[in-house]
Amino acid sequence: MQTLDTPKTPTSSASDFDTTIHRRKTRPVKVGDVTIGGGYPVVVQSMINEDTLDIEGSVAAIRRLHEIGCEIVRVTVPSMAHAVALAKIKEQLAKTYKPVPLVADVHHNGMKIALEVAKHVDKVRINPGLYVFEKPKDDRSEYTQAEFNEIGEKIRETLKPLVLTLKEQDKAMRIGVNHGSLAERMLFTYGDTPEGMVESALEFIRICESLEFYNIVISLKASRVPVMLAAYRLMVKRMDELGMDYPLHLGVTEAGDGEYGRIKSTAGIGTLLAEGIGDTIRVSLTEAPEKEIPVCYSILQALGLRKTMVEYVACPSCGRTLFNLEEVLDRVRKATKHLTGLDIAVMGCIVNGPGEMADADYGYVGKQAGYISLYRGREEIKKVPEDKGVEELINLIKADGRWVDP
Incomplete structure (x- = not known):
């Protein structure tokens, strides 16, 4: 029994x-x-x-x-x-x-x-x-x-x-x-x-x-x-x-x-x-x-059958979100949409962040008001001021040799 x-x-x-x-x-x-x-x-x-x-x-x-x-x-x-x-x-x-x-x-x-x-x-x-x-x-x-x-x-x-x-x-x-x-x-x-x-x-x-x-x-x-x-x-x-x-x-x-x-x-x-x-x-x-x-x-x-664009992972936003997710996602997309083959996550808070974006190449996560944590895979690389988030994301991608000019 x-x-x-x-x-x-x-x-x-x-x-x-x-x-x-x-x-x-x-x-x-x-x-x-x-x-x-x-x-x-x-x-x-x-x-x-x-x-x-x-x-x-x-x-x-x-x-x-x-x-x-x-x-x-x-x-x-x-x-x-x-x-x-x-x-x-x-x-x-x-x-x-x-x-x-x-x-x-x-x-x-x-x-x-x-x-x-x-x-x-x-x-x-x-x-x-x-x-x-x-x-x-x-x-x-x-x-x-x-x-x-x-x-x-x-x-x-x-x-x-x-x-x-x-x-x-x-x-x-x-x-x-x-x-x-x-x-x-x-x-x-x-x-x-x-x-x-x-x-x-x-x-x-x-x-x-x-x-x-x-x-x-x-x-x-x-x-x-x-x-x-x-x-x-x-x-x-x-x-x-x-x-x-x-x-x-x-x-x-x-x-x-x-x-x-x-x-x-x-x-x-x-x-x-x-x-x-x-x-x-x-x-x-x-x-x-x-x-x-x-x-x-x-x-x-x-469906994962062809990779012809950047895959963006983004949470739907909620009361925990620490920045305007829609605006930030738009800024990240405009800066990186030409990088075919990458997976980039934009997450509004630490609750959904590292776990939900586990398969992403790079992550852009709101961990505290006014600051963004940038991730490479599951690893947090640095914390930067929110107004520098997109710029620093690009720098991280460049440092990894995965950046190409639009």
């Missing part, structure tokens, strides 16, 4: 509380000079909203995105003229900037456009629900297996030339399923469900595999986070059952704008990344594409 003084037998080990995200193993897929999957860092993507026929505007938009950290840029190609324009865009980028990994969206009547655009981009994105048009019938009561097979064969015939040209050029394809645009057959058979999304993707994967083409990335986007989560989780389950290891492109489509659009995207993308699912991400905001990139990097930084 266990008494109050008897230590409890541990029911779990330290490994049960592993704080490292263990990413699902996937095959590497090259997109220009960037690799998706294969253990490489999660890749950040976005999409320009310029008309692809506007060569100068498109080149400028692609460059703006790439310069702020967007590693793969997508453009839309609704017509043959747009596909031809991509050749000029690619040429202009190489001449005036540098080569940028490009993806082209191909939707309706895709075969001729896709074959042309495959010459000029590094990856072609197709939407299975739109690639071959299926006219709905109001009086349909079932899809026979013969009808299923007939449409499947038509899809194969349409897709085969694109697959072969991508294979020949060692380029990639994204099979991009959208919850809102499933094919009529899939809707009728599975309903507007994650299962229908997964089966739609698998149909196209099998066609690619039958042609020995494996440079494939999969996405299953939805505008509702629970649907998006269910679709990706089911896709992983089915791929595991089938021995497939294709990388996944994560996104909550049509997330909207502002704070809610960012929260919605983070809820979907961040949840899956925390489960080890996902190899490349795009945050879809109804804003300028440049606004998407900081959100992507913030998600990755918060």
Whole structure:
């Protein structure tokens, strides 16, 4: 019989509380000079909203995105003229900037456009629900297996030339399923469900595999986070059952704008990344594409998947705080935000200070009125007047050889 003084037998080990995200193993897929999957860092993507026929505007938009950290840029190609324009865009980028990994969206009547655009981009994105048009019938009561097979064969015939040209050029394809645009057959058979999304993707994967083409990335986007989560989780389950290891492109489509659009995207993308699912991400905001990139990097930084900025640890402030925490944090950030890779803590009092900031490289702590204690890790280095705090923090970082000029 266990008494109050008897230590409890541990029911779990330290490994049960592993704080490292263990990413699902996937095959590497090259997109220009960037690799998706294969253990490489999660890749950040976005999409320009310029008309692809506007060569100068498109080149400028692609460059703006790439310069702020967007590693793969997508453009839309609704017509043959747009596909031809991509050749000029690619040429202009190489001449005036540098080569940028490009993806082209191909939707309706895709075969001729896709074959042309495959010459000029590094990856072609197709939407299975739109690639071959299926006219709905109001009086349909079932899809026979013969009808299923007939449409499947038509899809194969349409897709085969694109697959072969991508294979020949060692380029990639994204099979991009959208919850809102499933094919009529899939809707009728599975309903507007994650299962229908997964089966739609698998149909196209099998066609690619039958042609020995494996440079494939999969996405299953939805505008509702629970649907998006269910679709990706089911896709992983089915791929595991089938021995497939294709990388996944994560996104909550049509997330909207502002704070809610960012929260919605983070809820979907961040949840899956925390489960080890996902190899490349795009945050879809109804804003300028440049606004998407900081959100992507913030998600990755918060999960410890990429380090692209300074990590600031700061308490929420309370009655014990000995200085204006919001103002001080702003001053510290302005002085140090360029020091990518550092963790800096700004803590309002000694109660939260050393303990809460234990993992930080440097700490800025209010220990007594009018004075700041500066820490290196857990070690208190010096106490300085509050008005000298930021200056002395910089001096400490410089003394450690970790300072670089902005």
